Amino acid sequence: MRICWSNWALVVVVVVLGSVSLLASCGQKGDLYLPEEPPAETQNENDRP
Structure with missing residues (x-):
């Protein structure tokens, strides 16, 4: 069986x-994972009207 040059x-x-x-992706910087979401902001007693 011969294989065509194309x-x-x-x-x-x-x-x-x-x-x-593969070589182009080696230089990527930064986190290699999805960062965790920051905790939800809670109201401080000083912030209440």
């Missing part, structure tokens, strides 16, 4: 684009 070209393009996308 099939090889498709495989190469997919591998190159996949590698580039």
